[in-house]
């Protein structure tokens with residue numbers, strides 16, 4: 001058996017498949033949760049606040065004879081800030097690079113203008129990816145409602161001039177049909193060599209994952225426009241020197257960046273209570289992800305109106 005081919009049950013050589021897929025859908029459609037479920041590991045931040053995904057995070061699904069790389073994109077939305085515009089560009093760039101696009105259409109909501117706009121945009125791309133329609137959040141609806149939803153999805157083919165390779169209902173939270181979806185995506189991949197070492201689940205640098213986990217903890221319980229104003233930077237990260245190999249400690253110095261002094265107050269909380277809670281929650285998640293005890297030094301910084309400022313955006317890596 002070579003690295004690029006594996007035997008099937010009859011002992012014949014089958015070609016290795018590899019490629020990229022991404023999930024698209026309106027904000028809150030369940031894209032991040034589904035990416036996590038398919039990859040089987042927590043790599044993309046999922047939260048109940050719409051539009052909290054900012055990075056194209058890749059998760060890697062390994063199957064005998066195939067490798068699927070999943071890209072998690074932010075929801076496409078009407079840009080109100082420079083950050084919004086850059087995020088939309090990022091989404092469009094991603095669509096042109098992937099082999100498969102999974103369009104997430106939440107079963108608990110009627111297909112609306114936002115969805116048809118999105119599918120229409122993909123249909124107009126010069127190089128069309130293979131399209132799979134995914135009826136997400138199947139656990140929230142009755143079989144009757146699901147049947148109706150699947151019919152509406154099917155009707156989009158004629159209405160928008162697209163063609164679904166498959167239409168699949170899934171529940172990411174109940175882990176229903178997630179395997180079926182993963183297998184389907186893998187089957188649709190073109191022949192190609194493995195793209196990542198066996199066993200890697202993501203190519204995101206550890207620092208990005210850590211920053212995302214802190215941001216996820218910071219988003220817990222905040223309201224209104226604040227979720228969009230928070231970003232996290234890692235100032236320094238490294239194993240503490242002088243510790244024995246079996247007792248490592250990872251030092252992380254991180255800042256939660258907000259746009260205004262008033263937001264800083266909210267993030268810190270009464271006598272620092274919120275900051276402590278966020279720090280503790282984030283530390284638990286980071287330790288679980290990296291398997292190392294962590295010392296987390298977490299601060300709050302104000303970068304005035306960073307979402308509208310090109311200089312800040314560049315500095316923050318957007």
Ligand SMILES: Nc1nc2c(ncn2[C@@H]2O[C@H](COP(=O)(O)OP(=O)(O)OP(=O)(O)O)[C@@H](O)[C@H]2O)c(=O)[nH]1
Nearest residue numbers: 028029030031032033047050051053075171172173
């Ligand atoms: N009941 C149920 N809830 C789900 C399911 N998948 C996602 N959710 C919930 O829906 C909300 C949004 O999920 P996300 O995965 O963050 O959605 P998203 O499409 O990535 O959102 P954006 O980042 O805003 O584009 C969260 O509260 C999830 O817990 C599902 O299969 N069933």
